[in-house]
Amino acid sequence: MKILITGGAGFLGARLARELLKKGQLNGRAITELCIADLSPPAADLCADARVRVHTGPMLNQSELFASGFDGVFHLASAVSGECELDFDLGLRSNLDSTRALLEGLRKAGNVPHLVFASSVAVFGPDASNPLPDRVADNTLPSPQTSYGTHKLMCEYLIADYTRKGFVDGRSARLMTVTVRPGQPNGAASSFFSGIIREPLAGVAAVCPVDANVSHPVSSPATTIRGLIAVYEASQQALGGRLALNLPGLNVRVSEMLQALQDVAGAQVRQLVRFERDERIAGIVANWPRGASADRARTLGLQSDESFKSIIEQYIADCLLSVDPVGPLKGLTPY
Numbered sequence: 001m002k003i004l005i006t007g008g009a010g011f012l013g014a015r016l017a018r019e020l021l022k023k024g025q026l027n028g029r030a031i032t033e034l035c036i037a038d039l040s041p042p043a044a045d046l047c048a049d050a051r052v053r054v055h056t057g058p059m060l061n062q063s064e065l066f067a068s069g070f071d072g073v074f075h076l077a078s079a080v081s082g083e084c085e086l087d088f089d090l091g092l093r094s095n096l097d098s099t100r101a102l103l104e105g106l107r108k109a110g111n112v113p114h115l116v117f118a119s120s121v122a123v124f125g126p127d128a129s130n131p132l133p134d135r136v137a138d139n140t141l142p143s144p145q146t147s148y149g150t151h152k153l154m155c156e157y158l159i160a161d162y163t164r165k166g167f168v169d170g171r172s173a174r175l176m177t178v179t180v181r182p183g184q185p186n187g188a189a190s191s192f193f194s195g196i197i198r199e200p201l202a203g204v205a206a207v208c209p210v211d212a213n214v215s216h217p218v219s220s221p222a223t224t225i226r227g228l229i230a231v232y233e234a235s236q237q238a239l240g241g242r243l244a245l246n247l248p249g250l251n252v253r254v255s256e257m258l259q260a261l262q263d264v265a266g267a268q269v270r271q272l273v274r275f276e277r278d279e280r281i282a283g284i285v286a287n288w289p290r291g292a293s294a295d296r297a298r299t300l301g302l303q304s305d306e307s308f309k310s311i312i313e314q315y316i317a318d319c320l321l322s323v324d325p326v327g328p329l330k331g332l333t334p335y
Helices: 011-023 083-087 088-109 147-164 190-200 221-233 254-265 277-284 295-299 308-319
Strands: 003-008 035-037 054-056 072-075 114-119 170-176 206-208 215-219 244-246 250-252 273-275
Touching: 003 011, 011 035, 011 221, 072 088, 083 088, 083 147, 083 190, 083 277, 088 147, 088 308, 114 147, 114 221, 114 244, 147 170, 170 221, 190 206, 190 254, 190 273, 190 277, 190 308, 215 221, 221 295, 221 308, 244 295, 250 254, 250 308, 254 308
Parallel strands: 003 035, 003 072, 035 054, 072 114, 114 170, 170 244, 206 273
Antiparallel strands: 215 250
């Protein structure tokens, strides 16, 4: 079978690609070709796999690729939250226009591929007529308060309509904030959820732009990837109706994240994090859910991470498997 991952050179996309290549099949069908579409080429190990085909450039320039016929698609490409707030036109192009170009290409091919769209918990937000519950559920009415969340919700509805019309077999997995992400901070407003762990472990000071009592649902990379694959392999009957569902997340406060960091790495590492409020970031985060539930995902056998400590330990284990673990773990004795 032929699979496409948009955004496949990014952190989650590359991790998903590696997992699919390792797994070798989806729903019992062998993966013979994996197309990775992104602005930049993926890592060398992915390019070296004979099953991988690399397509670089903006999604709006990939119409021929999208119409070439795929059995399955994972649509991860997206401008992130902070970028969308700062550049309205960029968000529209990268999120809405590109998604429609993808869907139109798949429709033109005419073979009704499975499609998993990486949506976001950011589709939920507070509204005077629709207050946010302590935990947003699969059936909570979305009312996004950011451009990014609005784009994700609009794409959910568009994919649902293309599915209703029989052009694709689509489903939208609402991702919780993924942490701990390696590398450099990105333009997402949620970037600090990784930064306040990643930087101290590397021996670098970090700034937390929100209050310690801020609560939010998070998920490790491994748990998120398992969720995306499970949603792909689920039948429409198993999904149980609406095509958008929450992936499981761990509901955690910033203070609990930092306590877990101290438990794993010690007080000296924890002290590298200081609080310095950023009104722009804090304002965006204030309009996000404080917690989430995922009952429908649990019927597919999916579970959240056990604890935030386990998420940190997973990040450390991933770093130890890298070519040079010294840099990312410089702050963690004895690394």
